[in-house]
Amino acid sequence: MIDKALSNAERAEVLTQALPYIREYNNKIVVIKYGGNAMIDEQLKMQVMEDIVLLWLIGVKVVLVHGGGPEINDLMARLGKKAEFVGGLRVTDKETVDIVEMVLAGKVNKTLVTLLQACGGKAMGISGMDGRLIQAEIKDERLGYVGKVTKINIDPVMDLLEKGYIPVVSTLGCDEQGNIYNINGDTAAAYIAGALNAENMIMMTDIAGILRDKDDPSSLIPRLTESEAHALYQDGTISGGMIPKVESCITALQKGVEKCVIMDGRVPHSIVMELLTNEGAGTMLTADEE
Amino acid sequence: MIDKALSNAERAEVLTQALPYIREYNNKIVVIKYGGNAMIDEQLKMQVMEDIVLLWLIGVKVVLVHGGGPEINDLMARLGKKAEFVGGLRVTDKETVDIVEMVLAGKVNKTLVTLLQACGGKAMGISGMDGRLIQAEIKDERLGYVGKVTKINIDPVMDLLEKGYIPVVSTLGCDEQGNIYNINGDTAAAYIAGALNAENMIMMTDIAGILRDKDDPSSLIPRLTESEAHALYQDGTISGGMIPKVESCITALQKGVEKCVIMDGRVPHSIVMELLTNEGAGTMLTADEE
Amino acid sequence: MIDKALSNAERAEVLTQALPYIREYNNKIVVIKYGGNAMIDEQLKMQVMEDIVLLWLIGVKVVLVHGGGPEINDLMARLGKKAEFVGGLRVTDKETVDIVEMVLAGKVNKTLVTLLQACGGKAMGISGMDGRLIQAEIKDERLGYVGKVTKINIDPVMDLLEKGYIPVVSTLGCDEQGNIYNINGDTAAAYIAGALNAENMIMMTDIAGILRDKDDPSSLIPRLTESEAHALYQDGTISGGMIPKVESCITALQKGVEKCVIMDGRVPHSIVMELLTNEGAGTMLTADEE
Amino acid sequence: MIDKALSNAERAEVLTQALPYIREYNNKIVVIKYGGNAMIDEQLKMQVMEDIVLLWLIGVKVVLVHGGGPEINDLMARLGKKAEFVGGLRVTDKETVDIVEMVLAGKVNKTLVTLLQACGGKAMGISGMDGRLIQAEIKDERLGYVGKVTKINIDPVMDLLEKGYIPVVSTLGCDEQGNIYNINGDTAAAYIAGALNAENMIMMTDIAGILRDKDDPSSLIPRLTESEAHALYQDGTISGGMIPKVESCITALQKGVEKCVIMDGRVPHSIVMELLTNEGAGTMLTADEE
Amino acid sequence: MIDKALSNAERAEVLTQALPYIREYNNKIVVIKYGGNAMIDEQLKMQVMEDIVLLWLIGVKVVLVHGGGPEINDLMARLGKKAEFVGGLRVTDKETVDIVEMVLAGKVNKTLVTLLQACGGKAMGISGMDGRLIQAEIKDERLGYVGKVTKINIDPVMDLLEKGYIPVVSTLGCDEQGNIYNINGDTAAAYIAGALNAENMIMMTDIAGILRDKDDPSSLIPRLTESEAHALYQDGTISGGMIPKVESCITALQKGVEKCVIMDGRVPHSIVMELLTNEGAGTMLTADEE
């Protein structure tokens, strides 16, 4: 909330100062990965939706890729489904995939579509099975229906963008035989962003970005190249849950995405801040310059 | 299963005898309502999917509208959710809508999409919220989130047909405020078929059609006009669960659908039989001639 | 200039608060009449250009119609051309039309095109002769080449909008024989806005809008219907140079423009303030409600 | 004629069993060469037309190339025109070309177009002169107006396919000077199929296909590669009238056609049997695998 | 042949003097009926083709409708076919229709296509059966296959115009059952021109136009309205073979053709003279002014 009262003249000036940023993203594809703990708070969720609709209205082609871990855990608990582990990794049996499918493609996807439309957007929610968007195969026999992406068929997303929709994608995948797989959301987003040659992939998380000292929020690293990220991984600065995030960003960069940003989804309007102001939010990763 | 061995020459002749029927439906819209008890058997489900993909390949624009009563009841039971009733009607509270959404838009929709694609089709599964396809409002305050259709925005379905997909639609609806409603599947199909000016709406049920004597399958009435149907309703021939089916058909006819067929989804390839042979299956309803 | 320092979070919030306004004008046509004393200050001119490019980027179809009185007077003075008057009205002989043409279609038009492009827009400058946009005839024999609009051929403007340009129009007109006429800029804007069924016609002037007491800027009337405007004209509140402005607005409303706004071009970013904030700027005129 | 009575359920099953074949040919180009003795029987001709319209309706792009030997001989006889021979080959003088033109482009072409349309197709009949489809030059001075194909301009055929017609092509050709040539039908079909990169070229003849023992119909060879065909030619198995048929198929394969089938036009619905059942009809030739 | 030597400057001036006429016909449809005795001389035929290609190149949409009476009589004679008469009218039996079809759709049509292409045009020759362009029924049982036009399906002609061809049409027609009819060429041209809303229908004949005194070529009537034509018919000035020509023109005018011209096909370049110079050729008929 803005505590300083702003006149309309001041508001107008803020808007016109966004001009160069709007110009930069006009007609470009931006993939936003949203989900997990970043998605818990209802008011914040609404602000993220507003940001997305704003980008869509000013001509950015936004693709929203979502997960939904906490909601999945919640339904599993209610159904009395116990998690099984093999070598420390959770096993996804057929029943679990059904639960994931119901939560992601049913509840989370449609909630996001409905919110985007309540903000004035035009959205269509699909899963990785629709139009065979995400093609996958078993990653590890022991883990069951955990999928590894084998191919992205970008047509369904392009068809929806062309018809003016904000595509909202649940990260499930399928194979030729019609089996359905649970796909890691960050990885799926990276593959989709890569296949779309997106200008930007934004990873919404529940931390501020990559911190030099993970206990000190003021040590946020605003920009990193791929090799700098590699070095920080080697020296242990990038650790824990941040590792797969950074790996997904590097996958996306290698597949042709211009830049990736890991940002804090709990900060109001952080997407707009990142794309339409001069400061940015979180940590931006780019390929090494040649 | 064909127990007579057929030569390829005989097969070829059967195919060419379908010529006038193919011609009739080429490039026309056919809405198929599928769900409930008609959808239980896995092998039959696959045959229905084959029929739909066959129609799609020969140039019919098929829209598949589905319900999923038994699966909903199943999940509700597993979650220990008790049905509440007001004046004999089931109350749909927020939690129940969530369950309906997960089962229909999550599980059933994606299963149908995956099966259609395994048969060689190109499908995209959406709900009534996507692109605001089905707009609804509360039907009766006491029943909670049971929706009454207020408007069909046919654009999402047309956009998908134009891009060559078989649209698969879950019958949920939404209002301007973003509330989600459970919509009766037959009614939703009738409204959608009407808005699309479909050539044919096919209601797949688990009985043979309208029977003059409901205990005698041989008393099937093959064709009825709207007023004949009305007379049969008055004299009690149409009764019980058949009443809402017939009402939906009449709604569809009044909104511009050419013909409606109530047929037995348990008969193998009944859709192809109805559309591509000279006999038809079940009971066909048409408007009164002028 | 904003004297309060704004954080990026505050900037982001201002941007998202513009959402409903952006939605309202997305893909709509807005005609902006700019010129005369409102156009003198270079910095203000740049801000008007920024506003227009901002609207263009967020999907508004902006048409810029311009005059250029002071520059015309300036060149006439330098060429030693004396103004002639008949019955108190200035006579426009062939030589004067040449001067008007050179200043408007040559200097002013191209300067505006160049500024819009320096702000990141894509503009094309044309006159009323190009593609026979403004067809005219002599208004009064004694006044020479002063034209009365006989027909607007909207094709050239639509062709440029379709190709993604901001059309910049000099208000000259022509007849079948190839004579060129000087056309009053406000009138031309009103006819063009009407022919385009514009959502909004904005008249940039050098006063705050319609004032109840013309010496008291705080007496600004924010909204007026056509008949209220007529009453204010009858009682003398609307007088002097404001009369033709209001008449042009009424012409535009009668030809199908949704709303017209007379605003102060000397206020920084007044266009953005009017279209993208909740307050508006200047006086808005609308048709009488039915 | 099917002597076993088939129920509609059996018919429906036959139709759905054609699914994989329909899928395979959907939107592909198939060139059918029809003519000569295969075309004599009126009822069979009607069945061939039905097959073609069936393919057209299910989305195959069919091009019908026809000859008309017997009808040409018939008209020549009636006009008392004696065949002249040079070195054992028939001379085609100007008068003979006129007769060929009248019979092929006039009678046979228009009869086929009319029959296709009576079966519900949309056809347009053209010759190799129309739009300069078949460009030719003299093959052998002594033979007169017998043409050798120099170039195929595929535009006229593509234009008709794009507009939804079944193109029906008479195999005459022309040169720059406007001379008209008689072109061998099989050769013309091969060149056209090659230029179109057809999926399949079907040669309708009056024998069963390539027989290992030409007096034993049960010795039909169902599939041959190009080199196998060459070997059979060397050892004399392929002989007589079959030689030019096989040569045309090899030409077509070399120009990019996927497969060629020599089949018996006297077997009812052999085209549908070949393309839409699991058995095929006649002998299929394919390129050598690499 | 021009006997005065013209310099290129003079040629250039003639070309620019055609400017207003080119402007008038640019992108308009002109139907030219050509055939019969007007078509006998080879050199004149070439000049007519040159005229048509010239019109086509400068953007006129020309449709060439042709007959071929003398060639038909010639082939009938060669085949020893005797004409039968009923009530003074020639009977067209099945064999005769075959002959007409061969001569018109085979020989004459393809000769015209080839000539147009030798002049640099792009032509496609079709008959009234192709794409069901001319639908007909029996006119008089006793006359056999003489057809009366029941419907024009203009699609095939429009499809060819759209693809940039000069459509060349043989005046045969067909019914639903696939019967082929001989259609009077002038009538067919009038119906086609009417269905196309042609700007001009030109009837090429072998006389100068409508003469006030049929033995005095200098008595040519350059312009006639429909009612003036009616009066001349009443007083006998229009008589004999001119009557059906005039009737066809009146049919065309009533169906929406702007003007019809009966002109002498034996005068070199009479079409260009009529359309591109200030004098015209033959007699022009127009509707009565209202």
Next chain:
Amino acid sequence: MIDKALSNAERAEVLTQALPYIREYNNKIVVIKYGGNAMIDEQLKMQVMEDIVLLWLIGVKVVLVHGGGPEINDLMARLGKKAEFVGGLRVTDKETVDIVEMVLAGKVNKTLVTLLQACGGKAMGISGMDGRLIQAEIKDERLGYVGKVTKINIDPVMDLLEKGYIPVVSTLGCDEQGNIYNINGDTAAAYIAGALNAENMIMMTDIAGILRDKDDPSSLIPRLTESEAHALYQDGTISGGMIPKVESCITALQKGVEKCVIMDGRVPHSIVMELLTNEGAGTMLTADEE
């Protein structure tokens, strides 16, 4: 003026004799550079406009590039602006650029547009700034705003051609910062023609073409290759004002223009003579054959 009276038959024949030339230029791009002393006479100017509209009507895509030296000098004189020189070259200060802009983009451009439209054409006049058509930078610091072309953005010209306009281009250019430069007209025409891969670039001058003896008009050289032109430059045959013309032609040829013609704009209808008759006008330059 033609002093021999020509009959319409003779006129028609002249028109048809232009057939091969019309065919050659149909749908091709021709850039015409017009200006300077060639543009002084009003009647000649009208004839040039007629020629251009004639080409446009017969399907040539004409782009008119103009200068306006004499008019610029005239306005400078009237404004008492003295020419400054540095090292013998005229300095173009900001005020001079303003004058050039007013004369070229204002007066000359709009006069040409109006004349083309009076002849029946559809024209749109733009400058090198519009849509950033001509991008330029300072050529020589001492000369001020004299621009060197850095890039041609051909989109604005193609957009206008696609929409059916004759683009009329004033040869000014701009840089990223919004500075406006005066660009040599011949050079600009060459760059534009090259970027458009024009079929022909026509340079209208006030001399007959390249003369072997510059005092003998009968010594006109009708055709030259690039190396022949180089040789004539070496031996001094090409000298004075002809040097930059020839250099521009060579630039155009090297950038892909098929042929360039230097012709006398004072000869009536010389453009039509060049393009549509067998003789040509002036001197044609082509690339060296390989």
